[in-house]
Amino acid sequence: MKILIxxxxxFFGRKLVELCLQNSHDVTILTRGQSGNPFGSQVHQLIADRDDEHTLVQALSNTTWDIVYDNICYSPKDAQKIIEILEGKTTKLIFTSTLATYEADGIVKTEADFNPYNYEIRMGNRQDFTYSEGKRQAEAVLFKKASFPVVAVRFPIVVGEQDYTRRLHFHVERIVNEQPITLTNVDAKMSFITDDEAAAFLYFAGISTIEGPFNATASGAISLKDLLGLIEEASGKHAKVSLLGGDANSQSPYAIPADWYMSNAKAEAAGFTFSQLNDWLPKLINSLVKEQQETIMSQRN
Known part of the structure; x- marks a missing residue:
């Protein structure tokens, strides 16, 4: 199959490319060219800025694909542009969406908690919306206006050793370095998925017959208190947690007011089997702690 990413x-976009190549697909990647091309001649590379409609149209002209993955769509205008460009050029689009389409209100989220099919569209660019609203608007445009099948994959926090956002790394580094962390609710539970599993589900969403919104998350959830406890156990250090105040540097990117996690029952019913969170999260944290400890030792030497 011909696949455009x-x-x-x-991060998980790179893992997706690797997975597609392992399965002998003809892969094209479209990037701004700032991160290079780690795949060399194994893939075709198109260079275009997502925000420059003219260069995007030029880059995607005169070619068709069986599956298109869009990992960098953040607004309704982005969504509108891509479905216009891909009209007659693909048989399926997989859109990387997010848990942030749901409110953090303490209720375990299912796909029915946000229905893009009846959501009012307000057209605008990325800067016109919050991250969460931009993704809601993008979903609404894609599901209401695309002439081809669409899957919106709603991921929770994606983690891994190569996570460029370094949100989990933040907590490891702060605890290992005995620095304070400011949280809102230590008992709030969250869900996670690894970069490998995120890529695996995206691949599944492309090659299977599923359509519509799907939650994709490891099975299980963990409270922030227990997450910090895993880091404490791995590092032998005590977390210095504050629930009030703190400077900007201490603010946790996981500072949520209430439980914020989702069910993967719909995706599992469609045929995908997810990992158990408690099977891999401690191992990942141990690896990140070791990495941080080695960094500290190298700086001292």
């Missing part, structure tokens, strides 16, 4: 040079 918008954003495929880092």
């Amino acid at each position: 918008l954003g495929g040079t880092r």
Whole structure:
């Protein structure tokens, strides 16, 4: 199959490209060219800025694909542009969406908690919306206006050793370095998925017959208190947690007011089997702690 991936040079986008290549697909990546091409001649590379409609149209002209993955769509205008460009050029689009389409209100989220099919569209660019609203608007445009099948994959926090956002790394580094962390609710539970599993589900979403919104998350959830406890156990250090105040540097990117996690029952019913969170999260944290400890030792030497 011919596959186009918008954003495929880092984190789970890169893992997706690797998975497609392992399965002998003809892969094209579209990037701004700033991260290079880690795949060399194994893939075709198109260079275009997502925000420059003219260069995007030029880059995607005169070619068709069986599956298109869009990992870098953040607004309704982005969504509108891509479905216009891909009209007659693909048989399916997989859109990387997010848990942030749901409110953090303490209720375990299912796909029915946000229905893009009846959501009012407000057209605008990325800067016109919050991250969460931009993704809601993009979903609404894609599901209401695309002439081809669409899957919106709603990921929770994606983690891994190569996570460029370094949100889990933040907590490891702060605890290992005995620095304070400011949280809102230590008992709030969250869900996670690894970069490998995120890529695996995206691949599944492309080659299977599923359509519509799907939650994709490892099975299980963990409270922030227990997450910090795993880091404490791995590092032998005590977390210095504050629930009030703190400077900007201490603010946790996981500072949520209430439980914020989702069910993967719909995706599992469609045939995908997810990992158990508690099977891999401690191992990942141990690896990140070791990495941080080695960094500290090298700086001292």
